[in-house]
Amino acid sequence: MSLSLADISVAYGRKPVLDGIDLAHVAPGSVVGLLGANGAGKSTLLRALAGLLPARGWAKVGGRAELDGLDLLRAPAAHRLRQVGYLPQSLPQASPLLAYEAVLGALRATRPDLGPAAAEAAIETVFAELGLHGLALSRMGQLSGGQRQMVGLAQVLVRQPRLLLLDEPTSALDLRWQLAVLGCVAQLAQRQRAIALIAIHDINLAARFCTRLVILGQAGIIADGSPGQALSPDILHRAYGIHGRVESCSLGFPMVLADSAAERRFP
Amino acid sequence: MTVLSLARGYRRFIIGRLATIAALALALVAAFVLDVATGPSGLRLADLLTAEHDSTLAVILWDIRLPQAVTAVLVGAALALAGAEMQTTLNNALASPFTLGVTNAATLGAASAIVFDLSIPGLAAMHIVPLFAFAAALGATLLVNFLARSQGAGADTVVLFGIAMVFVMNALLWLVQYVASADAVQQIVFWTMGSLTRSSWDKAAIIAAALALCLPLSLRQVWAMTTLRGGEDHARSFGIQVERLRLVVLVRVSLLAAVAVSFVGTIGFIGLVGPHLARLTLGEDHRFYLPGAALAGALVMSLASTASKAIVPGLVLPVGIVTALVGIPLFMALLLGQRRRS
Numbered sequence: 001m002s003l004s005l006a007d008i009s010v011a012y013g014r015k016p017v018l019d020g021i022d023l024a025h026v027a028p029g030s031v032v033g034l035l036g037a038n039g040a041g042k043s044t045l046l047r048a049l050a051g052l053l054p055a056r057g058w059a060k061v062g063g064r065a066e067l068d069g070l071d072l073l074r075a076p077a078a079h080r081l082r083q084v085g086y087l088p089q090s091l092p093q094a095s096p097l098l099a100y101e102a103v104l105g106a107l108r109a110t111r112p113d114l115g116p117a118a119a120e121a122a123i124e125t126v127f128a129e130l131g132l133h134g135l136a137l138s139r140m141g142q143l144s145g146g147q148r149q150m151v152g153l154a155q156v157l158v159r160q161p162r163l164l165l166l167d168e169p170t171s172a173l174d175l176r177w178q179l180a181v182l183g184c185v186a187q188l189a190q191r192q193r194a195i196a197l198i199a200i201h202d203i204n205l206a207a208r209f210c211t212r213l214v215i216l217g218q219a220g221i222i223a224d225g226s227p228g229q230a231l232s233p234d235i236l237h238r239a240y241g242i243h244g245r246v247e248s249c250s251l252g253f254p255m256v257l258a259d260s261a262a263e264r265r266f267p
Numbered sequence: 268m269t270v271l272s273l274a275r276g277y278r279r280f281i282i283g284r285l286a287t288i289a290a291l292a293l294a295l296v297a298a299f300v301l302d303v304a305t306g307p308s309g310l311r312l313a314d315l316l317t318a319e320h321d322s323t324l325a326v327i328l329w330d331i332r333l334p335q336a337v338t339a340v341l342v343g344a345a346l347a348l349a350g351a352e353m354q355t356t357l358n359n360a361l362a363s364p365f366t367l368g369v370t371n372a373a374t375l376g377a378a379s380a381i382v383f384d385l386s387i388p389g390l391a392a393m394h395i396v397p398l399f400a401f402a403a404a405l406g407a408t409l410l411v412n413f414l415a416r417s418q419g420a421g422a423d424t425v426v427l428f429g430i431a432m433v434f435v436m437n438a439l440l441w442l443v444q445y446v447a448s449a450d451a452v453q454q455i456v457f458w459t460m461g462s463l464t465r466s467s468w469d470k471a472a473i474i475a476a477a478l479a480l481c482l483p484l485s486l487r488q489v490w491a492m493t494t495l496r497g498g499e500d501h502a503r504s505f506g507i508q509v510e511r512l513r514l515v516v517l518v519r520v521s522l523l524a525a526v527a528v529s530f531v532g533t534i535g536f537i538g539l540v541g542p543h544l545a546r547l548t549l550g551e552d553h554r555f556y557l558p559g560a561a562l563a564g565a566l567v568m569s570l571a572s573t574a575s576k577a578i579v580p581g582l583v584l585p586v587g588i589v590t591a592l593v594g595i596p597l598f599m600a601l602l603l604g605q606r607r608r609s
Contacts, residue, residue, distance in 0.1 A: 087504070088500035090500050093497055106501075
């Protein structure tokens with residue numbers, strides 16, 4: 001069980017968004033943080049791996065992505081859905097659905113073969129693991145944005161995918177839930193020998209929980225390695241256009257301190 | 268935390284919803300009986316039921332009151348089911364079966380048949396107007412579908428094409444009315460006001476057939492539709508082909524709306540409020556929401572039919588006028604009750 005990407009490219013019409021993305025041998029249990037400036041292509045890469053780009057018609061995806069022999073970019077949707085869980089960047093809608101139903105619906109849509117008892121047990125487990133028991137029977141419309149984001153994550157985790165593609169899973173969460181979510185994902189990855197690929201803006205949170213950081217720049221990957229290897233003032237400047245420092249916190253994790261913006265133009 | 272406590276808690280919700288659906292069904296039966304018992308002749312139900320075969324009373328029961336009451340239930344169910352699916356698939360609580368111009372096209376078809384005195388050899392005159400109405404409604408629907416398909420079938424795209432269709436059909440309708448005689452214009456206006464007095468058993472059978480065709484297909488897609496309520500991106504990530512689902516649903520909705528409108532004319536409000544009543548009482552798990560919407564629509568329509576005969580003694584008002592007047596108090600009561608509880 002491992003994931004490898006070779007020469008992934010994505011173009012919207014004639015505009016290339018990603019080019020020559022290589023990611024060799026991502027081992028099971030890995031939590032890979034995908035960093036980079038706005039518009040660097042983090043979401044696009046996740047959408048491509050989730051098989052959601054061809055649906056838009058005008059996107060062209062090239063290269064190879066293999067998950068333990070499964071060709072992710074060309075496999076039939078049913079095969080991919082068994083292995084891959086994708087959490088979109090947008091929050092689930094504030095609908096009158098119960099949180100329980102939202103998760104049940106996700107499970108029924110992707111695993112119609114699962115019996116009612118197995119489905120109930122899987123839902124029970126995921127709500128308990130994420131600490132959401134108290135919300136399960138509330139309407140989505142009554143939940144806060146962060147709570148809905150947690151339900152969105154529950155919809156993905158309940159399927160027990162081997163590859164988790166999470167697009168900014170902590171964007172709406174407070175400090176406590178940011179730690180809880182990433183801790184939970186890291187634990188699940190370890191326990192189920194799964195791989196998590198997480199697009200995230202909070203570098204320090206990523207450095208704390210990810211086993212590997214991949215930093216996207218305008219011209220493909222500019223750094224790939226453990227948090228200690230991948231983060232440096234030079235990389236921060238190239239990736240984000242900032243002057244910053246990378247220091248070691250008292251627990252030994254690298255900490256990024258951003259000092260000033262070098263450039264303020266969007267490319 | 269006890270094992271499987273969530274599942275048990277959720278089962279309580281399900282039991283509550285089943286009870287709500289049963290209550291709706293009972294209310295519908297009561298409304299239906301009341302509808303049959305009411306009429307401009309003022310005859311009581313007991314008299315009608317004990318009437319001799321072939322008597323005038325039997326004719327009133329079997330050829331007037333029953334087909335009208337049955338049609339009311341069927342049309343209400345068809346429009347509300349169509350409205351519920353439309354609101355989900357366009358992700359818009361203001362959508363109704365008529366959002367895409369089905370009514371306007373049907374009215375244009377009917378008006379053309381009336382004004383230009385169209386006829387088809389071998390077909391009775393009374394069938395001509397509904398036939399042209401249906402053909403125009405179906406044509407407009409297929410056109411919107413075709414255009415939407417060519418542009419990727421996004422929810423906004425579909426609504427925009429629908430609005431364009433509404434304006435085009437209205438413009439053409441005004442053109443037809445402009446050249447029409449005063450007498451024909453009056454006929455068109457009467458056709459537009461939905462009325463159950465045009466009901467007959469064969470028309471009811473056709474609406475029932477459309478409903479019998481569409482409802483099972485709707486129920487087969489309840490999980491996909493439920494998931495779609497969580498957001499398009501999320502539904503797509505669960506492997507649901509959102510655009511394809513939307514096009515399939517549009518065909519279904521349009522068929523139901525076109526059949527209903529062609530036979531009884533424009534009946535607004537039911538397709539909008541039926542789904543909202545179901546949403547307020549049952550939530551949006553489509554296993555319960557879709558049947559609930561159909562029942563709620565049938566109930567409001569049946570009550571409206573009774574009211575249309577009872578408001579002015581001896582006179583039957585066009586039911587299209589009455590639906591909003593009957594439906595709004597019911598809707599407001601539920602809405603206010605909901606707010607008080609939360």
